[in-house]
Amino acid sequence: VFMLLRCESSTGPCAAKNKDAKIIILVLVRQLALRNALRYFPPSLHATLAAEFAQELRQYGHIYMYRFCPPISMRAYPIDQYPCRMRQAAAIMHMIMNNLDPAVAQFPQELVTYGGNGQVFSNWAQFWLVLHYLSEMSEEQTLVLYSGHPLGLFPSTPSSPRAVITNGMVIPNYSSRDEYEKMFALGNTMYGQMTAGSYCYIGPQGIVHGTTLTILNAGRRYLGSGDLRGKVFVTSGLGGMSGAQAKASVIAGCVGVIAEVDEAPLKKRHAQGWLMEVTSDLDRCISRIREAKRCKIPLSLGYHGNVVDLCLRRQVRAINKLAEAGMFFWDYGNAFLLEAQRAGAEVNKGGAGKTEFRYPSYVQHIMGDxxxxxxxxxxxxxxxxxxxxxxxxxxxxxxxxxxxxxxxxxxxxxxxxxxxxxxxxxxxxxxxxxxxxxxxxxxxxxxxxxxxxxxxxxxxxxxxxxxxxxxxxxxxxxxxxxxxxxxxxxxxxxxxxxxxxxxxxxxxxxxxxxxxxxxxxxxxxxxxxxxxxxxxxxxxxxxxxxxxxxxxxxxxxxxxxxxxxxxxxxxxxxxxxxxxxxxxxxxxxxxxxxxxxxxxxxxxxxxxxxxxxxxxxxxxxxxxxxxxxxxxxxxxxxxxxxxxxxxxxx
Missing domain, CATH: 3.40.1770.10 (Urocanase superfamily)
Known part of the structure; x- marks a missing residue:
């Protein structure tokens, strides 16, 4: 995480001086991150916690405060089981704990619901403070949260929101990935993805319907029919959001083939019944595709491996070849075409604007209408x-x-x-x-x-x-x-x-x-x-x-x-x-x-x-x-x- 502060190799009389300066900056940033984390606790606990937090920072690039991870089973308990003065606050608790349910969340111990780094809170101290405030809240108070940090309860009216949340709000000139890494390490900001930081995630169902509609309407647009029996949908990813692709393929009636390089989400989706079959044998994968296509039966088939090995440029070359052979391709929402363009792949569209590429996004061709x-x-x-x-x-x-x-x-x-x-x-x-x-x-x-x-x-x-x-x-x-x-x-x-x-x-x-x-x-x-x-x-x-x-x-x-x-x-x-x-x-x-x-x-x-x-x-x-x-x-x-x-x- 501190690669932006790394001591780059250089030559000349100022090299040693520059190296020393960058090491000093690195130390100061680490000290500031520790200070920021310790402010949640009384000074009497700082000596106990400082070494522990410093180790987390060195090992993970962020202080999650693992020791405060709740010992109870994290899930969406019935609303009446939450000790609150008002049901609106209890409902928010219900939603927060669902976002951190291990069956739902991608990395629950890191408070990540989905998307690799989409967090509910930045650390576990924030979790406990927010639940405390919600348990004490009245209908004339509003909880304010700055990127996971609960600022406190403030006077408001019964018609006001009970919570106002902002995540990742930074001055536009500093909204770069490097700045994010630094501010996240300091505990000053967090990446809420979409419904992770707003407490509204509902598991992979939250995207499966939209994916089903996308596949159905892609068939209508590209193939002239909503009947997708015997048609093949090739994609990748079985994570918190992309995991919906398997279930959506079956609902839409097509043959869905999903490559996933990480075995853990493959097994998770298969155990949950969202993925019908799993294989790591490419020949077996191709054979099952042909069989399901011939029989016109819905199938969700997970392939353990990369959709394309090595690089984006190689993947785009494969996509271009398949498109020339009559396959239809669209970017399904993870800025693939943007990243491919930045990597130098052949995705540009002559005479087009900044948001247009050789291939459409699913919004441009399907969901936008x-x-x-x-x-x-x-x-x-x-x-x-x-x-x-x-x-x-x-x-x-x-x-x-x-x-x-x-x-x-x-x-x-x-x-x-x-x-x-x-x-x-x-x-x-x-x-x-x-x-x-x-x-x-x-x-x-x-x-x-x-x-x-x-x-x-x-x-x-x-x-x-x-x-x-x-x-x-x-x-x-x-x-x-x-x-x-x-x-x-x-x-x-x-x-x-x-x-x-x-x-x-x-x-x-x-x-x-x-x-x-x-x-x-x-x-x-x-x-x-x-x-x-x-x-x-x-x-x-x-x-x-x-x-x-x-x-x-x-x-x-x-x-x-x-x-x-x-x-x-x-x-x-x-x-x-x-x-x-x-x-x-x-x-x-x-x-x-x-x-x-x-x-x-x-x-x-x-x-x-x-x-x-x-x-x-x-x-x-x-x-x-x-x-x-x-x-x-x-x-x-x-x-x-x-x-x-x-x-x-x-």
């Missing part, structure tokens, strides 16, 4: 820990989606609803739960609000026995600004702006979220993305329903509106009136604020006028005619509007 419709990874957790509660909420969600789907709308929107109805019906059969009793599905604004309100009513009526936490992945319609993943399909030059994610974090906070989080890094790496998330506790009260309605409406519509006008993107009209706004004679489809599946609750009357114009959904007229029509309509209805800046992307 789904996000544009307002559909994204909505999730909920039954804090009772009772599978019957999860089954009840599954039934509730199915009924809600069926009602919405049969009420009309455009074909591509109904297709998304039907995909998710199919998913939720089969979810219980596929044994998705690892850790807390949780479920995920992709829904738009209308669906999310309706499901949340229906679950809240079920809690009030006693059909669900305990509070339910609703949340989402940060990888969503509004949650993330990431030019090489979530916003890689924004082509107006604003892909490197982070206003959307920050505004989402702030907006969710004062619209009713129980807790909110904002992160630097996640998915594609430190310094490459800003993302945020939330948790909202449904307890059956009218207040919980009001919060859910207010916050979820904003949480989706912010992203759809922020990216309005990003060329080539589908969008859905308000209140189920799906359409395409007329723009130019070539009828380039635009996204609008209304594309999230529910009426936008705007104070500006101009939006109501806009929606009225959208009713003429089959008429394609030129931009100038549309403009005159709009101005005439505004004049006739005495509309007052601002001449402020246009929406991002417009």
């Amino acid at each position: 789904i996000f544009s419709l307002g559909f994204g990874p909505f999730r909920w957790v039954c804090t009772s820990g009772d599978p019957h509660d999860l089954a009840e909420t599954d039934d509730i969600a199915t009924t809600v989606l069926e009602d919405i789907s049969t009420s009309g709308g455009e074909l591509h929107v109904r297709q998304q609803y039907n995909d998710n109805i199919c998913w939720i019906r089969q979810a219980g059969k596929h044994d998705m739960v690892v850790g807390s009793q949780a479920r995920i599905l992709y829904s738009d604004q209308k669906g999310r609000v309706s499901i949340a309100l229906a679950i809240n009513r079920a809690i009030a009526e006693g059909r669900v026995s305990a509070p339910v936490v609703i949340s989402r992945d940060h990888h969503d319609v509004s949650g993330t600004d990431s030019p090489f993943r979530e916003t890689s399909n924004v082509y107006d030059g604003s892909a490197f702006c982070a206003d959307m994610a920050v505004q989402n974090f702030v907006g969710d906070a004062f619209r009713g979220a129980t807790w909110v989080a904002l992160h630097n890094g996640g998915g594609v790496g430190w310094g490459e993305v800003i993302n945020g998330g939330f948790g909202l506790v449904l307890d059956g009260s009218e207040e919980a329903g009001r919060r859910a309605r207010m916050m979820l409406n904003w949480d989706v519509s912010n992203g759809v509106r922020a990216q309005a006008g990003s060329w080539g993107i589908l969008w859905q009209g308000a209140a189920g009136l799906a359409t395409r706004m007329p723009t130019t004679p070539s009828s380039v489809p635009w996204r609008s604020r209304a594309s999230c599946g529910s009426p936008c609750h705007s104070t500006c009357r101009m939006n109501n006028c806009w929606m009225e114009l959208c009713r003429a959904k089959s008429h394609h007229i030129t931009l100038i005619m549309w403009t005159f029509s709009l101005l005439y309509y505004l004049q006739q209805h005495d509309c007052v509007f601002s001449t402020g800046t246009p929406a991002r992307g417009s």
Whole structure:
């Protein structure tokens, strides 16, 4: 970790002097890291702990405080077992302990939930302090956390969030990987990935649905069919997130072949039933692929080995050769193409922008259009820990989606609803739960609000026995600004702006979220993305329903509106009136604020006028005619509007 401070070889009269200076810096950094770690403890314990912490720092490059790792079994206990003054705080405890469950977390002793270094906290002292604060918290207090460090409980109002979390927030000029390594060693910052540091991870199920949708829609786009029997999906990785690829392949009906160089996650996914077969014999692997392809049976086959040996450049050469032979390739979200470009591989696309490569990301070709419709990874957790509660909420969600789907709308929107109805019906059969009793599905604004309100009513009526936490992945319609993943399909030059994610974090906070989080890094790496998330506790009260309605409406519509006008993107009209706004004679489809599946609750009357114009959904007229029509309509209805800046992307 201190390689950035290493004594580089040099010659000349100043070499020895430079070496001495760097050694002094190294010693000072180590001393500072120890001081920072010891500040959690009274001076009387410093002598006992200092040597122990120094050893951890030398050996691991970070002070985890292993001696304070809890002796109890770490898992999501039923909410009533947590000693708290309020259920909102107990729900947060439930979520934290799920993120650290050994069955869920990648490296639980290092507080890493997934992604190699996506932490819940930076050290175990922070874990104990946070749980202490949560046990003491009242409804007029908010817990503030700086990159895992609990700053304390501060006065607030009952309508305020109970916790506000920031992870990895640094001055932009210092958001480099080298700076991260140094600040992480000092205990000053941490990498929260996405749902690790926001306490909203739900195991590999959290990504399996999105992966299933990605594979299904890849088949529709590249092969012209959603029937993937006998088709082969080749990928790599069986970790905390990538482990979902095995289960998703089977659900989608194809033959999934997943290479994994580490035997531990291979065995873990196989034991959990997420991986059907494992082999380290390449000939055996090829034989099973051909057999499953011929018989058209779903299969998830784990291959113990590298997907490609040696280097990124060699891997890209193999991909290029396969693509020329007719295989379709896409970057599935880990900035592979970006890293391959930096390694000098042949992935550049002539005349393209910074976010475009020879091959697309899955957002550019597949999931971007789904996000544009307002559909994204909505999730909920039954804090009772009772599978019957999860089954009840599954039934509730199915009924809600069926009602919405049969009420009309455009074909591509109904297709998304039907995909998710199919998913939720089969979810219980596929044994998705690892850790807390949780479920995920992709829904738009209308669906999310309706499901949340229906679950809240079920809690009030006693059909669900305990509070339910609703949340989402940060990888969503509004949650993330990431030019090489979530916003890689924004082509107006604003892909490197982070206003959307920050505004989402702030907006969710004062619209009713129980807790909110904002992160630097996640998915594609430190310094490459800003993302945020939330948790909202449904307890059956009218207040919980009001919060859910207010916050979820904003949480989706912010992203759809922020990216309005990003060329080539589908969008859905308000209140189920799906359409395409007329723009130019070539009828380039635009996204609008209304594309999230529910009426936008705007104070500006101009939006109501806009929606009225959208009713003429089959008429394609030129931009100038549309403009005159709009101005005439505004004049006739005495509309007052601002001449402020246009929406991002417009």
